[in-house]
Amino acid sequence: MEAMVPNLVGAGLIVIGAGIGLGKIGGSAMEAIARQPEATGKIQTAMIIIAALLEGLAFGALFLGK
């Protein structure tokens, strides 16, 4: 159990980082949609792609740290 502590702390750090990133993406997308509601579709697509790339990175880190 004690040997796992660094891994668990690392997992927590990854999740914090990914959370900040996703929050920024979501917040900016919201702002952009509020400014330009007619571009909602394009903004959402771009948002999902960036979120997916970020998620892939976070999962990759979790996966390697397991």
Place this chain on the structure above:
Amino acid sequence: MERALYSIKFFGLLFSLLFTISSVANEVNGNEAQNDERINTEGEIRDYIQHHIKDAHDFHLVSYTNDAGERVHVGFPLPVILVGENGITTFMSSEFHHDTNGEVVVEKNGSRFVNFHGKIYELENGAASMIFDAEHHPTNASRPLDLSITKSVFGILVIGLLMLWWFSSLARQYKNRRIPKGFGRVLEPLVIYVRDEIAKPNIGEKKYRKFTGYLMTVFFFIWILNLLGLTPLGFNVTGQIAVTAALAIFTLIIYTASGNRDYWMHMLWMPGVPILIRPVLAVIELVGAFIIKPFSLLVRLFANISAGHIIVMSLVAIMITLKAEITPVGSTALSFVLALFISVIEILVAFLQAYIFTMLSALFIGMAVAEHDHEHDSDGTPEHTDAEDVRADFI
């Protein structure tokens, strides 16, 4: 309408078939009797989740301890196909009697097989049971080439045949009708969605047709298998790293094989940057194209689906683990509400992951086939130093 009825009938038939087999395949296993000792609930739940996440040689629906103290497993077996030292051997996985500890030995075709933690080992001559070294590696058994119809293979085969039937009948209908009938009306908007929202904008008007077939196959394959994973049958196909890796490798092969001159140029000898930086960029680009892109595709799908399954099963397990603290009724209600909530989210995730996999595949293919409307000089300085033009090069 007729087609939809056929589909419903087919599913009804499939499910009734499955449950008839499963009721026949009730298996009583006496040597795991646990009537005296208290069952380690937490450990059992953990084992159950681990067991579900992995692929298996049989469908395992329920297991319980009956009044006589015997362990009863409800499920149905699948065929095992092995290529070992004595050639091809086939038998049903029921011959292992649900044993995954390497205790039940099946003798077939002159070889002896045991099932250890879901993997089948072939015992060497004269060995009665498996012997392990200090690192828990078996010393007297080897793994034959396992071509069994496992749970995931079964799921892939069923979905593959269903998709072949659905889409070929949909395609046939367009020969003499303008709009499809029956179940095709459900599929048509999805097909058009994948074509118009995923393939066309990412690959480009000129070239999207060639790749739409692959994108559509991948999209429906992942989506339907994700949804199948949410049924209580115990499928976890898109949560198998081998399945997602195969899908990611298909995408890798397609975008590598269809890459044009500009793509390789930008990867190996990036125009418009100082000459000393170019080799560095080439290394980064190569690692990105051949390792990071497919790796992120496969890990994203695998991790999302596995995590979803673990969360749903953990929330269902609240029913048992919190029974003493908040009364059986309270724990059941809590676990029902939470599991229902997360299951609804999982339906969304099932679609979203299929969408993202297809979307990123289309994006990578689009990058590989994109045409640049201006030529680069051989020494790397663009002909027009227009800022817009240089920027367009990098986007």
